[in-house]
Amino acid sequence: MANSKALGTGGRKSDKDLKIRVKTAKGRKVASTKWLERQLNDPYVARARAEGYRSRAAFKIKEMDEKHKFFKKGMRVVDLGAAPGGWSQVAAQAVGSTIANPLVVGIDYLDMDPVPGVILFKKDFTEDDAPQMLIEAMGGHGVDVVMSDMAWPTTGHRPTDHLRIVHLIEIAAEFAIQVLNPGGVFIAKVFQGGTEHELLHMLKRHFKTTIHVKPPSSRKDSAEAYLVAKGFNGGRSAEGE
Template identity: 55%
Template sequence: MARPGQGSKPQGNQLKVRVKTGKGRTVAQKIWLERQLNDPYVIEAKKLGYRSRAAFKLIEIDDKYKFLKVGGRIVDLGAAPGGWSQVAAKRVKAEDGKGRVVAIDMHGMDPLPAVTIFKKDFYDEDAPRVLIDALGGEKADCVLSDMASHATGHRQTDHINIIALAETGYEFAREVLKPGGTYLAKVLRGGTEGQLLTMMKKDFTSVRHVKPMASRDDSAELFVLAMGFRG
């Protein structure tokens, strides 16, 4: 498993922010809020105008594997709040009219410069055609998926749910990718991701797990990167 990322993590506040219980917060909520307030990636995302810390995960992975090329056509599945779409639009130079980014999320999201957004479920039968039309009638160079189902607290159930999302995204990617294209999706450690990789190796020339530095060390989160779609 590769772990991209250069240098040290961004530096956050020198003094750690402490959060008190009360105001209706549980201990778990207090711990989560403290982690957010002290997370250097959260702080850096706010500073740079990214909608989520997840933007840095995509930045690190693309810095190493370079699949978001100028002029590329990108589909972002389950895109809200839009951090990955922001990164993709910048890297393909969508604002300059050189590339296109189409984002789809069943909950919708606020507008982003140079990103076409659909409030729609990518499970819908017409979704592939709608997105290809939005890309100017051409298939995509890359399909991105940072989707995760709502956590249940049961590790195996959460793992099965997120792998199911990744597998569905993979089937979708097969419909909308052009030959040579890339599929990047979030998964979790737990065993089943090996079966997903076996499936993908039939359709892509290169398949690997990656864990960017921006993924928390204590997280089971991984990303599966499949490149060189055979079509």
């Protein structure tokens, strides 16, 4: 009779022992090796591959939607900083966007493979004509969800990086206020240091609720979180009501 060890039922190694370790190859930096090792051991990376999503980031928007319920069938969605397309994939599935009736529009300056049911633009959203391109792609219809996973490449200088991400949130929020239907939702990536008080105050004037969220799939050692503003009031400020 085969012993239990031969059958794999005895002497079981712990999850820590089973962790994939990557040796530093010639010409590869230590940081790159650590990133590769983390990717290979990340369960969300494996899930994304198994479920056909472009990246693990797809689970961030899925988890936020499961908790806060901002996607519904027939809604129109704009995805800012869409590459590689995971958020657009999730949104298209959730709202029922199809090639014949696309309800999702995405934009990024990086290359992206086509996403079924999504109109994609390769363009920097900070360019002056980018917002109008998105509006025209929506055929004049209002938008129900504006989501932004935009982020500048980090400089390593935290105050500078913070100001740069706040600037992206500001222009994304201004666009959202311009295009959202009443009751609409705005979602944007933020980083440690929070949202500037002036920006947060502006959003609170235009949305019923504004909260910060860190979905389970966001790595614990990451400084990122997400700002979720729900219940757009149609552009009416608190002072004007």
